[in-house]
Amino acid sequence: MVRYILRRLLQVIPVFLGTTLLVYYMVFALPGDPIAALFGERQPPQSVIDTLRAQYNLDQPFWVQYGIFLKNIFTFNLGVDFTQQPIADSLARAFPVTAMLAIEALIIQAVFGIAFGVFAGLRRGKLFDSTVLIVSLVVIAVPTFVLGFVFQLVFGVQLGWAKPTVGANADWGNLLLPAFVLGLVSFAYVLRLTRATVSENMNADYVRTATAKGLSRPRVIMAHILRNSLIPVVTYLGANLGGLMGGAIVTEGIFNIPGVGNKLFQAIQRSEGPTIVAIVSVLVLVFVITNLLVDLLYAWLDPRIRYDQ
Amino acid sequence: MRFSRTSKALGVAAIIALAATGCGGGGGSDTNNSAATDPNKVISAYSNEPQNPLLPANTNEVYGGRVVELLFEGLRAYDASGKPVNALAESIETEDSQNWTIKVKSGAKFTNGEAITAKTFVDSWNFAALSTNLQNNGYFFDSIEGYADVSAVNETTAADGKKTSTPAPTAQTMSGLAATDDQTITVKLVQPEADWSLRLGYSAFYPLPSEALADPKKFGENPVGNGPYKFEKEGAWVHDQQISLVKNADYSGPRAAKNGGVTFKFYTDPGPAYTDLQGDNLDVTDVLPSNALKTYTTDFQDRNSTKPVANNSTLNIPGYNPNFQGEAGKLRRQALSHAINRDEITKVIFNGTRTPATEFTAPVLDGYTDSIPGNDVLKFDATKAKELWAEAEKLQPYDASKPLQIASNTDGGNKEWIDAVANGFKNNLGIESEIQPFAKFAEVLDLRKSQSIPGLTRAGWQGDYPSLYNFLGPVWGTNASSNYEKYSNPEFDKLLKEGLGSKTPEEANAKFNQAQEILFEDLPGLPLWYLNRPIVWSNNVVSADTGWNGGILYYNIEAK
Numbered sequence: 105m106v107r108y109i110l111r112r113l114l115q116v117i118p119v120f121l122g123t124t125l126l127v128y129y130m131v132f133a134l135p136g137d138p139i140a141a142l143f144g145e146r147q148p149p150q151s152v153i154d155t156l157r158a159q160y161n162l163d164q165p166f167w168v169q170y171g172i173f174l175k176n177i178f179t180f181n182l183g184v185d186f187t188q189q190p191i192a193d194s195l196a197r198a199f200p201v202t203a204m205l206a207i208e209a210l211i212i213q214a215v216f217g218i219a220f221g222v223f224a225g226l227r228r229g230k231l232f233d234s235t236v237l238i239v240s241l242v243v244i245a246v247p248t249f250v251l252g253f254v255f256q257l258v259f260g261v262q263l264g265w266a267k268p269t270v271g272a273n274a275d276w277g278n279l280l281l282p283a284f285v286l287g288l289v290s291f292a293y294v295l296r297l298t299r300a301t302v303s304e305n306m307n308a309d310y311v312r313t314a315t316a317k318g319l320s321r322p323r324v325i326m327a328h329i330l331r332n333s334l335i336p337v338v339t340y341l342g343a344n345l346g347g348l349m350g351g352a353i354v355t356e357g358i359f360n361i362p363g364v365g366n367k368l369f370q371a372i373q374r375s376e377g378p379t380i381v382a383i384v385s386v387l388v389l390v391f392v393i394t395n396l397l398v399d400l401l402y403a404w405l406d407p408r409i410r411y412d413q
Numbered sequence: 414m415r416f417s418r419t420s421k422a423l424g425v426a427a428i429i430a431l432a433a434t435g436c437g438g439g440g441g442s443d444t445n446n447s448a449a450t451d452p453n454k455v456i457s458a459y460s461n462e463p464q465n466p467l468l469p470a471n472t473n474e475v476y477g478g479r480v481v482e483l484l485f486e487g488l489r490a491y492d493a494s495g496k497p498v499n500a501l502a503e504s505i506e507t508e509d510s511q512n513w514t515i516k517v518k519s520g521a522k523f524t525n526g527e528a529i530t531a532k533t534f535v536d537s538w539n540f541a542a543l544s545t546n547l548q549n550n551g552y553f554f555d556s557i558e559g560y561a562d563v564s565a566v567n568e569t570t571a572a573d574g575k576k577t578s579t580p581a582p583t584a585q586t587m588s589g590l591a592a593t594d595d596q597t598i599t600v601k602l603v604q605p606e607a608d609w610s611l612r613l614g615y616s617a618f619y620p621l622p623s624e625a626l627a628d629p630k631k632f633g634e635n636p637v638g639n640g641p642y643k644f645e646k647e648g649a650w651v652h653d654q655q656i657s658l659v660k661n662a663d664y665s666g667p668r669a670a671k672n673g674g675v676t677f678k679f680y681t682d683p684g685p686a687y688t689d690l691q692g693d694n695l696d697v698t699d700v701l702p703s704n705a706l707k708t709y710t711t712d713f714q715d716r717n718s719t720k721p722v723a724n725n726s727t728l729n730i731p732g733y734n735p736n737f738q739g740e741a742g743k744l745r746r747q748a749l750s751h752a753i754n755r756d757e758i759t760k761v762i763f764n765g766t767r768t769p770a771t772e773f774t775a776p777v778l779d780g781y782t783d784s785i786p787g788n789d790v791l792k793f794d795a796t797k798a799k800e801l802w803a804e805a806e807k808l809q810p811y812d813a814s815k816p817l818q819i820a821s822n823t824d825g826g827n828k829e830w831i832d833a834v835a836n837g838f839k840n841n842l843g844i845e846s847e848i849q850p851f852a853k854f855a856e857v858l859d860l861r862k863s864q865s866i867p868g869l870t871r872a873g874w875q876g877d878y879p880s881l882y883n884f885l886g887p888v889w890g891t892n893a894s895s896n897y898e899k900y901s902n903p904e905f906d907k908l909l910k911e912g913l914g915s916k917t918p919e920e921a922n923a924k925f926n927q928a929q930e931i932l933f934e935d936l937p938g939l940p941l942w943y944l945n946r947p948i949v950w951s952n953n954v955v956s957a958d959t960g961w962n963g964g965i966l967y968y969n970i971e972a973k
Binding site for chain 2: 146197
């Protein structure tokens with residue numbers, strides 16, 4: 105088990121180097137001088153621009169820039185962004201907000217997705233099942249930003265139940281509306297996945313055996329059907345957490361949430377290589393680690409799976 | 414029957430959806446329509462993360478600028494119409510427009526108790542101008558004698574021929590600037606400048622407390638000023654989120670606050686701010702999403718205003734383009750100008766948020782006139798355009814191998830009007846024309862700096878201080894800082910210089926407008942239109958207004 109975890113963690117290194125190199129190069133290749141762009145139509149003396157370029161190592165060739173970036177990463181120094189703020193500080197402000205949003209969205213989609221999925225699966229072909237299937241199809245078909253704007257306008261402006269945007273007040277309550285929007289699409293997937301595995305497992309031999317030896321229906325559902333049906337669902341949810349964190353750009357934009365997505369959007373607008381790569385690096389780590397955790401959860405959910413062979 | 418349970422479940426789904434959002438709670442619906450105003454209520458305003466520590470001389474972008482303007486007070490301040498009035502200055506006098514004597518009011522203090530004297534100003538200006546301090550607005554002191562020494566640079570050329578310049582000042586202070594006693598500043602300019610005192614209200618000229626000069630970066634995080642507002646507390650700037658200002662009770666200048674404070678909320682996009690305003694979750698914005706330009710007057714009935722701003726747009730024609738050189742080029746430039754239907758574009762595309770241009774500056778400025786000889790070239794006239802173009806063809810045939818491109822970044826709603834202008838060229842002159850799109854402003858700027866724009870390019874100017882010269886000198890003067898297309902006409906330069914040397918503002922403006930006649934003769938750029946800045950406000954405030962530069966007069970907003 106320990107060896108397996110170690111091997112998986114070692115795999116992070118090439119993944120990390122590959123993604124940062126790629127992202128760094130793409131930012132480097134963007135046309136236009138980002139420092140000059142900071143000043144718009146009214147440019148300061150060239151000496152100011154040149155000094156700033158040197159400060160951010162923008163006057164160096166690509167490999168030197170990337171080398172400095174790597175050296176800094178391994179000494180835990182992310183440098184400063186173009187607004188002179190330490191990048192580490194702004195990440196430390198943005199990540200908890202996005203993590204809160206992603207976790208809230210994950211809980212919403214897990215709880216509602218599994219609950220509705222189990223109900224539908226147990227009553228396959230009945231009215232509830234068909235309704236849920238159609239509704240979830242509609243939810244999947246509607247893009248997130250449409251849902252976002254509609255929810256914002258209806259609940260935020262017209263009904264006044266929630267604040268239209270989050271801004272500086274990012275707490276669990278204020279993040280509920282955006283988390284709902286963010287979680288809704290995956291909610292539909294979780295629901296359909298749960299429904300499919302539940303209805304499949306209902307016909308399994310061990311369920312028939314359990315029913316035959318006289319176990320109550322709730323016990324059959326909870327201990328036998330549900331636990332076995334959860335394996336693919338957990339995989340999906342785990343893989344989705346990384347996606348939720350990175351994919352929050354749209355939701356964070358609509359609800360003005362000061363999280364990673366917004367920060368990334370702004371950094372891309374300003375061609376801030378170091379900030380973009382720092383954010384992407386952390387997202388890569390989150391993705392790799394959640395995937396590892398999901399794989400380990402597998403073994404717990406299904407004793408037949410062992411890793412050290 | 415099972416049906417009853419399924420229908421119940423469906424109902425539950427709907428209720429959960431509604432209840433879940435309900436918990437977000439609060440805010441929004443608590444509109445108060447009583448007319449009574451509350452001078453202590455804090456208002457909220459649209460903004461974004463400032464790009465630099467909040468030092469006045471380092472702040473050259475709008476989001477930092479609006480905060481700095483509320484935190485500090487200079488020798489002069491601009492009233493709503495752009496007229497400079499004395500603030501900290503008791504008097505500003507000059508005999509020859511070159512030697513100035515400024516008396517500073519006694520008793521003025523920063524909010525930390527430090528007294529503001531003549532020396533405060535001299536130290537602050539020297540700090541801002543010294544090139545090693547890398548203050549973005551340092552060049553605003555370039556008319557003071559000795560600026561050349563404090564701003565000197567070392568230029569090195571790398572092996573690949575790339576030039577880099579590093580600051581290498583030969584003096585630490587400007588020789589033309591002195592505090593002769595606690596209350597008197599004397600300034601000697603390099604050459605006479607009649608409008609020099611107009612710029613004393615600009616943020617680069619604000620005074621700084623001594624702690625700012627000792628550690629500018631630390632100070633910029635928690636600035637201490639002397640303006641109508643101050644930081645709510647240490648750390649009132651929450652990065653990427655907001656800045657909270659409260660009224661400075663000790664302030665006694667011309668811009669006294671009528672509300673308890675201003676909280677600048679940061680938005681990376683104007684869309685959510687607009688929605689917030691509709692829900693009364695934000696009180697005022699000066700940036701509308703482009704899709705709201707057609708609806709804001711109905712969305713915010715009686716809660717919007719659209720006023721002219723010292724901001725113009727031009728379409729520059731680089732002199733290095735062979736199609737636009739010589740006598741034929743001149744006729745072609747006139748033809749292009751006649752082929753643009755400014756009236757229609759400002760009405761249909763900008764929905765009245767632009768006014769067709771009549772000259773090269775802006776109507777809110779003192780000295781503006783709409784009757785400069787030669788400005789009939791700005792009238793839309795398809796027949797005239799065709800005639801001029803045909804005349805030019807006789808002199809020198811037009812190289813039509815490539816379509817005439819108009820370079821611009823396409824964000825910020827630029828594509829629509831450029832398409833319209835290009836269509837005007839196509840329909841009225843029979844030439845191919847199209848937008849040359851760029852994702853970012855920086856790319857266009859790079860091309861402009863390196864003189865490699867193939868066709869025309871969009872340009873614009875936002876006034877720093879209310880003066881005709883500010884719209885002409887930095888943009889069209891020979892080798893001026895923002896004259897990227899390198900237009901040069903000695904006659905024009907001479908008139909500007911004469912204007913700066915005149916005794917009275919009226920004389921100066923007459924010279925500046927005479928200089929504009931030369932611009933109309935040469936047409937290095939085609940004036941397009943002036944900006945009218947639309948703003949909207951919430952039900953929580955009485956009204957809002959913009960000043961001469963389009964900035965909202967936050968201190969004048971009354972909350973209810």
